[in-house]
Amino acid sequence: xxxxxxxxxxxxxxxxxxxxxxxxxxxNIKIVGLTGKDKLYFRLDGYPFIDMNDIExxxxxxxxxxxxxxxxxxNMEARALGFREEEIISAKVFCLPxxxxxxxIRLLKSKVSIIANNCWGGTAYHTLGxxxxxxxxxxxxxxxxxxxxxxxxxxxxxxxxxxxRSDYNGLLKREYPVCRLDDVELHFxxxxxxxxxxxxxxxxIERLNWNNIFVMMFTEDRDILEIFDKLDYPKKVCFxxxxxxxxxAVFMRILRCEEMKKVPFWKVVNQSASGHFHxxxxxxxxxxxKINHDRLF
Numbered sequence: 348x349x350x351x352x353x354x355x356x357x358x359x360x361x362x363x364x365x366x367x368x369x370x371x372x373x374x375n376i377k378i379v380g381l382t383g384k385d386k387l388y389f390r391l392d393g394y395p396f397i398d399m400n401d402i403e404x405x406x407x408x409x410x411x412x413x414x415x416x417x418x419x420x421x422n423m424e425a426r427a428l429g430f431r432e433e434e435i436i437s438a439k440v441f442c443l444p445x446x447x448x449x450x451x452i453r454l455l456k457s458k459v460s461i462i463a464n465n466c467w468g469g470t471a472y473h474t475l476g477x478x479x480x481x482x483x484x485x486x487x488x489x490x491x492x493x494x495x496x497x498x499x500x501x502x503x504x505x506x507x508x509x510x511x512r513s514d515y516n517g518l519l520k521r522e523y524p525v526c527r528l529d530d531v532e533l534h535f536x537x538x539x540x541x542x543x544x545x546x547x548x549x550x551x552i553e554r555l556n557w558n559n560i561f562v563m564m565f566t567e568d569r570d571i572l573e574i575f576d577k578l579d580y581p582k583k584v585c586f587x588x589x590x591x592x593x594x595x596a597v598f599m600r601i602l603r604c605e606e607m608k609k610v611p612f613w614k615v616v617n618q619s620a621s622g623h624f625h626x627x628x629x630x631x632x633x634x635x636x637k638i639n640h641d642r643l644f
Contacts, residue, residue: 349376351411352378353380354410354411363442367438380397407434410425410430412438413438418437440475447630450631450634451630457633457634460554463483466485466617474620474621474622474629480556481555485535486533486538488532493531494575496531497578510525510526511525514534516537523539524544526541559582561633562582563586572596584637584638
């Protein structure tokens with residue numbers, strides 16, 4: 348059983364503690380205590396309050412941080428005490444539907460690298476409170492370029508980025524860098540300048556886990572789907588706005604609703620990873636590499 352130290356007894360503690368305790372009731376974890384900067388309690392909700400100076404890493408498997416505003420700060424404090432980054436978890440994940448602590452830990456340890464042609468990958472990482480193990484964050488590629496790159500991913504990711512121009516982001520109302528890797532264009536639509544692009548791109552390429560690649564795509568083109576489906580990646584899904592018998596095709600069932608026809612397809616895809624639209628179990632999807640409709644049955 349995993350030993351949990353809950354860090355933070357302030358504003359967000361009440362928001363998350365019941366979800367955390369539910370995992371304890373199920374026998375998945377044992378809460379060994381609470382800690383934080385405010386030394387207001389001796390015990391709280393039946394758990395002992397442990398002074399930060401008295402924390403022993405050997406007695407704790409994972410730190411669960413309840414604070415949203417101060418997560419980064421607490422993360423640094425916990426690491427200074429000797430906890431590894433992968434042992435520090437945001438409490439928000441305990442509120443995910445059908446959350447299973449063992450599955451989540453398996454996913455964390457797998458260090459899955461999500462390759463995506465839009466912001467779905469970054470959104471998924473953020474929803475799951477995970478580190479970015481992929482450079483494909485806050486950017487997009489067109490269908491043809493993306494397929495070309497997937498056909499020889501190691502080659503393209505071994506190249507240096509080359510700036511070619513700036514395009515205008517109508518949603519954010521600002522220009523952004525467009526780069527090339529040989530004959531493939533990458534649109535860094537959520538970045539301001541090349542300095543930021545290069546820093547994040549190369550930093551995240553270093554983390555890429557070639558042993559656990561999950562490839563995601565979205566398209567509204569049936570021909571593109573057929574090409575994608577033939578790619579040699581064990582874990583891959585392609586979100587499409589139509590039903591298809593192809594193995595990698597993902598037709599989200601909420602698209603059958605008339606009102607969903609007013610929502611741009613890319614937005615439906617991205618917001619399915621953030622939990623705005625409900626369909627699949629995200630943790631299970633990334634672990635198994637194939638679609639499930641566990642939330643709609």
